[in-house]
Amino acid sequence: MSETPGQSIAPVRAVAINGPLLHRRGQPDREPYVSVVVPIFNEVDNIEALLAELMAAMERTGRSHELICVDDGSTDGSFELLRAAHARDPRVIAVRFRRNFGQTPAIAAGFDRARGEWVITIDADLQNDPADIPRMLARAEEGYDVVSGRRVQRKDALLSRKLPSRVANWLIGRITGVALHDYGCSLKVYHRDVVKNVKLYGELHRFVPAVASSLGIRWTEMAVNHRARTAGVSKYTGFFRTVSRTMKVALDLMTVRFLLTYSTRPAHVFGGLGVLTGGLGVAIGLYLTVEKLVWGHELADRPLLMLAVLLVVVGVQLVSLGLIGEFVVRTYHESQRKPIYMVREVLADDDALADGADGSQRV
Numbered sequence: 001m002s003e004t005p006g007q008s009i010a011p012v013r014a015v016a017i018n019g020p021l022l023h024r025r026g027q028p029d030r031e032p033y034v035s036v037v038v039p040i041f042n043e044v045d046n047i048e049a050l051l052a053e054l055m056a057a058m059e060r061t062g063r064s065h066e067l068i069c070v071d072d073g074s075t076d077g078s079f080e081l082l083r084a085a086h087a088r089d090p091r092v093i094a095v096r097f098r099r100n101f102g103q104t105p106a107i108a109a110g111f112d113r114a115r116g117e118w119v120i121t122i123d124a125d126l127q128n129d130p131a132d133i134p135r136m137l138a139r140a141e142e143g144y145d146v147v148s149g150r151r152v153q154r155k156d157a158l159l160s161r162k163l164p165s166r167v168a169n170w171l172i173g174r175i176t177g178v179a180l181h182d183y184g185c186s187l188k189v190y191h192r193d194v195v196k197n198v199k200l201y202g203e204l205h206r207f208v209p210a211v212a213s214s215l216g217i218r219w220t221e222m223a224v225n226h227r228a229r230t231a232g233v234s235k236y237t238g239f240f241r242t243v244s245r246t247m248k249v250a251l252d253l254m255t256v257r258f259l260l261t262y263s264t265r266p267a268h269v270f271g272g273l274g275v276l277t278g279g280l281g282v283a284i285g286l287y288l289t290v291e292k293l294v295w296g297h298e299l300a301d302r303p304l305l306m307l308a309v310l311l312v313v314v315g316v317q318l319v320s321l322g323l324i325g326e327f328v329v330r331t332y333h334e335s336q337r338k339p340i341y342m343v344r345e346v347l348a349d350d351d352a353l354a355d356g357a358d359g360s361q362r363v
Ligand code: UDP
Pocket: 038, 039, 040, 041, 042, 043, 072, 100, 101, 102, 103, 106, 122, 123, 124, 125, 127, 233, 234, 235, 236
């Protein structure tokens, strides 16, 4: 394999792979170097063309690769085609779900299996063009963690698809600071550090760059070709599905926001607010005490007294909520051994660090 630009001096990257923080060298000779992840649900008429186009595109990159096809409980014989493809070429890896779990779990399964330094996601329906991959990969190698496709001439319905996605993109950008124009474009290139460190729930596969923003990512966008679906049907059509998908996306967004802001120090957020309200309550209470004791005013019909009591109670509640939050967060981080920080590189001559427990060797 040819040498990868910018990686001849192999840097040490620190990665948490679902567990303890492991350190390894950046590995330009990692085998396979690129993992392509494709979620597949009843796409029997697309698979042959998809695999042919993907393989051709990957050959053009000159990089070693694997195609991880995740069959999300297809009932149309999609898996038989994958089985045959695997028999012809072992670089085609087929994972078969027991039933239909959804696009997010399918992508998560692909991420879990991916071995490459780079992980590329693409839909199976050929709406995205595999021919865009070599350019995107080259861009990623320039030093990005995420290269996201942007469908400039999107071939989908305006009202039900394009408009809601505009609003969603804008919102996500405001919330997370990763202002992609097209979160919905499934053709994306990720560094393995990203995919190995995000946990996907609900409909979160769309928001990987947003979820990953907490890791501190370098991202960029590239215009990509978009085609109309020619075979098979979209899995997200119809009024009910569109509405339920929009709702799920909105709720997931709130989760993302919450995870991004409060996840490490809830006591600071709730506690700060609690101390403020409680303090105000105590101050008003003191003032009323002075009124009563010094000036002898009656307090029985003073709404201010109610306010003081309310503020103190709410303050205590908020502080306790913050403290409980601390326990929850600690359990959350420690149960996954999730570090509270993310390292991009370490330059150290420390043998113990360089010899990662993942089997990587010192160079
Ligand atoms: N998909 C999946 N599981 C599902 C729904 C969809 O794996 O439950 C796959 C589907 O086969 C396709 C991709 O996810 O490869 C995107 O689906 P689709 O093209 O129907 O969505 P759209 O492009 O209309 O948003």
